[in-house]
Amino acid sequence: MDKKTLTDTHQRIKPFIHRTPVLKSSLLDDMVGAQIHFKCENFQKMGAFKMRGAASAIVALTEAERQKGVVTHSSGNFAQAVALAAKQLKVKAYIVMPENAPRVKKEAVKAYGGNIIECESTPEAREKTAERIENETGATFLHPSNQDEVILGNSTAAIELLQERPDLDIILAPVGGGGLIAGTALAAHYFGNDCKVIGGEPFEVDDAYRSLKSGKIERNTTTNTVADGLRTYLGDRNFPIIQKYVDRIIRVDEKEIIRAMKLIWERMKIIIEPSCAVPFAAVLREKERFKSKKIGIILSGGNVDVTKLPF
């Protein structure tokens, strides 16, 4: 995955994604004593950065593969992204979703024309069900985070951010399956000017933090976090990139996530999902580290059930 591959991916997916705005809040800047530039992927098509990875993966398929369709398992945003990207590219999409996934997310997948297959809410159940569909239909499996094309697609959010703000000292992104932070790290490496990448992760699902310590992929023992998009674990494609290019991971507790989310809602008047608030919570937790810096934060998505808020 060299610089040219990233640039080419960005060119190929441009017709299928929005170039999202970069917003600032002087009040939040004052709170931290830094300049924070928020890359608003909550305004992305279907409401999350996942659209970039899904479009990238489907655009890369051969004509024969496109005719058999695609299959994925996802707790929400990647499901919608695959459904919408597949629809735009006239490809059939099979979406394996946990039965307890948020209502709005299931409805959105249906609205985008995806075929939902429900399963139990464990990583194992999701994987098995997707495998069965793959065998039955010949559809190509798309992984939400551990696939080169997806990581390449994800990198384009930070590429756009760095095009607008080439002088950023640090970019932060949340760490769930590792696909966004890996893509962000590649973009910062190739397009940044000595720009560090820092991940934000809930204490409750700190597999990535522990993986970086131990040098091998660790699993979560609980999924007890409000940041429902971050309950997954790293994979063999993105972990080496994270090891090589991510400066550190900052962990935050549940109260900090909810406080950061509420602050962004109230002060910026934009809707972000809990997972999306984790990097800003990390900045608030370790303010001294970020003092006077030029910071970019990838606001990863805004798909939240507004009738069930954590505050």
Next chain:
Amino acid sequence: MDKKTLTDTHQRIKPFIHRTPVLKSSLLDDMVGAQIHFKCENFQKMGAFKMRGAASAIVALTEAERQKGVVTHSSGNFAQAVALAAKQLKVKAYIVMPENAPRVKKEAVKAYGGNIIECESTPEAREKTAERIENETGATFLHPSNQDEVILGNSTAAIELLQERPDLDIILAPVGGGGLIAGTALAAHYFGNDCKVIGGEPFEVDDAYRSLKSGKIERNTTTNTVADGLRTYLGDRNFPIIQKYVDRIIRVDEKEIIRAMKLIWERMKIIIEPSCAVPFAAVLREKERFKSKKIGIILSGGNVDVTKLPF
């Protein structure tokens, strides 16, 4: 209030306001079968268009008047707007607020440096207290909606919208005290290309609708609407402008307001207050009227208690 006065006002207040973005949603466009351009005053300083009118009124003061300060009575957005605009212009602001006003609103006014004077929670007590401060201090009274400088300031939201989209067929705004719709109507008259202005108003507080019918300023008998910013009534400065330049007022019920608000939250990922959803509710109610048109909607503000939502 001629074209030059509007242009001059815009120039004078520019240092004190944000030029807010204009956003679109292809999904909401498809729902209506029209092109809708949302002017996002929820992203304005202090979170509402009121900042424009407050800045305009304070900028217009003489040096002698500025030294004596300004006074207003409001428990809502205008209180915050006057406090912040006065702070920016180094003018003292006296804000009369009912003693039972929500703590968060008082805190916001204090945070912007306003001096709060508490009074009993009746319109009479507010007016009397403001009058007393006026007499004691020589401060200039600012009215939230029925004052030429405030109307001129409010007009600048639509001026900016028309600078970006000069081809709009219709602009909609909510109708409360009448200051925003009057300013919007002036802007459309002078800067639009045969651009109509339509107001949105809740059935529960339809004083403006009835005033246009009867030809004189009518009062509301109840204040039973979720759109808490629209419970006030028209005044002698804005009513003649509304009579002359506003095409019509469309009334909507409470369910329609809440549905429109939720749609904008979920689909556009932005936070708007209930009053702000009224014009979009009007478009949804009378879709046929708006079919295939180029529409502008002033999203008036985003100051809502996110822990107390109507859905």
